[in-house]
Amino acid sequence: MKKSLLLFAGMFISISIFMASVSFAQTGSYSANVIYGNQLDFPIEGLQADLYDSDGVFIETDFTDANGFFTFDGLRIGEVYTAKFSYDEELNNVDLEDAYRLLLHLLEIDQLEGIQLLAADVDATSTVDFTDFMYILIDFYVNEFEFPAGDWVLPDWQFEMTTGKLSGGPAHVNRVGDLTDETPDKALDNIQLDYNDLISFTSPELVIPIYFNESIVTNGVGLVLAYNEELIDVIDIESPIEDLEYNIKDGVIRMGWTSFKDSYEFNSDEAIVNIHIKENVGLSDGQIEKFDILEGTHILNKSGKKYTYLNFSSSEFKLSESVSNNYETAYPNPCQDAFTLSINDISNNTADVQIYNSIGQLVKNETLTQNGQELQINTQDLENGIYIYLIKIQSKLIKGHISVQN
Numbered sequence: 001m002k003k004s005l006l007l008f009a010g011m012f013i014s015i016s017i018f019m020a021s022v023s024f025a026q027t028g029s030y031s032a033n034v035i036y037g038n039q040l041d042f043p044i045e046g047l048q049a050d051l052y053d054s055d056g057v058f059i060e061t062d063f064t065d066a067n068g069f070f071t072f073d074g075l076r077i078g079e080v081y082t083a084k085f086s087y088d089e090e091l092n093n094v095d096l097e098d099a100y101r102l103l104l105h106l107l108e109i110d111q112l113e114g115i116q117l118l119a120a121d122v123d124a125t126s127t128v129d130f131t132d133f134m135y136i137l138i139d140f141y142v143n144e145f146e147f148p149a150g151d152w153v154l155p156d157w158q159f160e161m162t163t164g165k166l167s168g169g170p171a172h173v174n175r176v177g178d179l180t181d182e183t184p185d186k187a188l189d190n191i192q193l194d195y196n197d198l199i200s201f202t203s204p205e206l207v208i209p210i211y212f213n214e215s216i217v218t219n220g221v222g223l224v225l226a227y228n229e230e231l232i233d234v235i236d237i238e239s240p241i242e243d244l245e246y247n248i249k250d251g252v253i254r255m256g257w258t259s260f261k262d263s264y265e266f267n268s269d270e271a272i273v274n275i276h277i278k279e280n281v282g283l284s285d286g287q288i289e290k291f292d293i294l295e296g297t298h299i300l301n302k303s304g305k306k307y308t309y310l311n312f313s314s315s316e317f318k319l320s321e322s323v324s325n326n327y328e329t330a331y332p333n334p335c336q337d338a339f340t341l342s343i344n345d346i347s348n349n350t351a352d353v354q355i356y357n358s359i360g361q362l363v364k365n366e367t368l369t370q371n372g373q374e375l376q377i378n379t380q381d382l383e384n385g386i387y388i389y390l391i392k393i394q395s396k397l398i399k400g401h402i403s404v405q406n
Contacts, residue, residue: 026076026077027074027075027076027077028075028077028161028163028166029071029072029073029074029075029166030071030072030075030081030159030161030165030166030167030168031069031070031071031072031166031167031168031169032069032070032083032157032159032167032168032169032170032171033064033067033068033069033070033169033170033171034047034049034064034068034069034070034085034157034169034170034171034172034173035068035169035170035171035172035173036172036173036174036184037115037116037172037173037174037178037181037184038114038115038172038181039181039183040170042183042184043064043066043067043068043069044064044068044087044173045064045065045066045067045068046063046064046087046089047063047064047068047070047085047086047087047173048061048062048063048085048086048087049061049062049063049064049070049083049084049085049157050083050084050085050086051072051081051082051083052081052082052083052084053079053080053081054079054080054081059072059081060072068170069169070083075161076161077161077162077163078160078161078162079160079161080158080159080160080161081158081159081160081161082156082157082158083156083157083158083159083171084154084156085154085155085156085157085171085173086154087152087154087173088151090151091175091178091184091185092185092295092296093175093178093182093184093185094136094140094141094175094176094177094178095141095222095296095298095306096137096141096220096221096222096256096257096258096298096300097180097182097220097298097300097304097305097306098136098177098178098179098180099133099136099137099141099220099258100219100220100258100260100300100304101116101179101180101304102120102128102132102133102136102179103133103258103259103260104260104304105120105128105179106128106129106130106133107260109260112128112179114172115153115155115172115173115174116174116178116179116181118153118155118174119153119174119175119176119177119178119179120132120177120179121149122135122136122140122147122148122149122176122177123135123147123148123149124147124148124149124150135147135148135177136177137245137256137257137258138245138256140177141222141254141256141296142245142246142247142254142255142256143247143254144247144249144254147176147177149176150176151175151176152173152174152175152176153173153174153175153176154173155171155172155173157169157171190308190309190310191293191295191297191310191312192293192310192311192312193291193292193293193312193313193314194213194311194312194313194314195290195313195314195315195316196313196314196315197315197316198288198315198316198317198318199315199316199317199318200317200318200320201279201284201317201318201319201320204278205235205276205277205278206276206277206278206279206317207274207275207276207277208274208275208277208291208314208315208317209271209273209274209275209314209315210223210225210271210272210273210274210275210291210312210313210314211266211268211269211270211271211272211312211313211314212266212267212268212272212310212311212312212313213268213311213312213313214267214268214311215265215266215267215268216265216266216299216307217263217264217265217301217302218263218264218265218266218299218300218301218302219258219259219260219262219263219300219301219302219303219304220257220258220259220298220299220300220304221241221244221255221256221257221258221264221272221299221300222255222256222296222297222298222299222300223253223254223255223256223272223273223293223297224252224253224254224255224293224294224295224296224297225252225253225255225275225291225292225293225294225297226251226252226253226291226292226293226294227251227252227253227277227289227290227291227292228251228289228359228360229250229251230280230283230356230360230361230362231279231280231283231284231287231289231319231360232277232278232279232280232289232319233277233278233279233280234248234253234275234276234277235276235277235278236275236276237253237255237273237274237275237276238273238274238276239255239271239272239273239274240264240266240270240272241257241264241272243257243259244256244257244273245257252294253275253291254296255273258300258304260304263302268313272312275291277317279319279320280360281320282390282397282399283356283360283388283390284319284320284321285319285321285388285401286318286319286320286321287318287319287359287360288316288317288318288319289316289317289318289319290314290315290316290317291314293312297310298310329341329342330389330400330401330402333401333402333403334402334403334404334405335379335402335403335404335405336379336404336405336406337378337379337380337406338376338377338378338379338380339376339377339379339402340374340375340376340377341374341375341377341391341398342373342374343373343374343375343393343396343398349369349393349394350367350368350369350393351367351368351369351375351391351392351393352367352391352392352393353365353366353367353368353375353377353389353390353391354389354390354391355377355379355382355387355388355389355390355402356387356388356389356390357385357387357388358385358386358387358388363382363387364381364382375391377389379402379404379406380406382404382406383404383406384404384405384406385403385404386401386402386403386404387401387402387403387404388400388401389401389402
């Protein structure tokens with residue numbers, strides 16, 4: 001009887017150990033890391049990974065850490081799972097170099113593959129062709145339109161949970177349109193624009209050239225320039241580059257061109273572009289203006305790679321001086337809360353009032369009704385400083401300076 005009890009107890013202990021072992025082996029943890037493109041040294045942090053089982057049922061969410069790893073616990077051994085990714089960070093990493101790389105692929109000189117080939121389908125048609133090339137060059141770089149395919153290529157990551165596989169990866173993600181193997185942040189700090197001289201407006205139109213400061217052979221030109229759109233209008237852009245595309249919007253000019261078969265050679269005496277401008281005569285008061293170079297400017301060499309250092313030169317330009325007989329007497333000047341204009345020969349009319357600060361920014365815009373031969377303009381909302389007022393009453397234009405000292 002004792003032997004039977006001992007045998008039974010032994011069997012119970014063995015079964016318990018076996019069941020505990022099976023129970024332990026049925027679940028486990030799984031980790032994988034996510035990298036940018038094929039760059040092992042560039043993990044993606046903060047990417048959202050949503051886990052689904054083999055039936056497509058959502059289980060849970062995790063976010064990648066500083067090393068690009070996501071982790072899920074309590075997964076069943078033998079089960080197939082899928083991690084679906086989402087990511088909303090913005091990277092400044094698609095430019096003419098990517099358009100050039102795609103051009104090489106389309107001409108069968110070089111081949112894109114893997115994640116780069118997926119990223120090249122920027123119009124989301126499942127076909128990589130010259131339409132994608134034009135999207136990168138013109139729609140995205142020059143006109144700043146979004147890609148139809150969105151911002152990111154985020155392939156699903158599928159894995160089977162096994163006892164011997166507790167980690168995997170890397171999983172690859174990529175910015176749509178980024179086709180190079182460089183670090184995603186392609187901002188170029190070594191850009192300089194020098195100003196050699198000062199040109200004055202002596203006619204309604206002025207031409208401002210942009211030069212390289214040294215001899216350059218290029219297969220791709222990307223220029224991004226800013227200007228004061230309140231004071232000047234850009235009316236035309238000329239360049240020796242026949243297919244140069246450009247867009248003028250909100251005080252910024254974006255220009256882009258790249259080619260495999262055509263190269264251009266520039267020296268310091270030949271302008272890359274000549275920018276035709278007109279001044280806003282109503283606001284011209286002898287201000288000195290210029291074009292500023294912005295991030296996104298880059299030049300490709302004959303291999304389609306960006307020059308690491310760029311030095312440009314241009315000219316500053318001086319706007320026309322104000323015509324004295326356009327001025328009416330404003331008082332008090334300096335003023336505090338308001339100033340008044342005496343306007344002879346005009347009464348009971350509406351006046352369009354615009355006030356600009358010293359750098360040509362519109363700070364006040366309103367329509368007032370003239371009271372007899374006086375027009376009072378409130379300045380309580382203006383900071384202390386010198387302003388230009390521009391007032392239109394019927395066909396008369398009145399212009400002058402006012403000092404505000406609240």
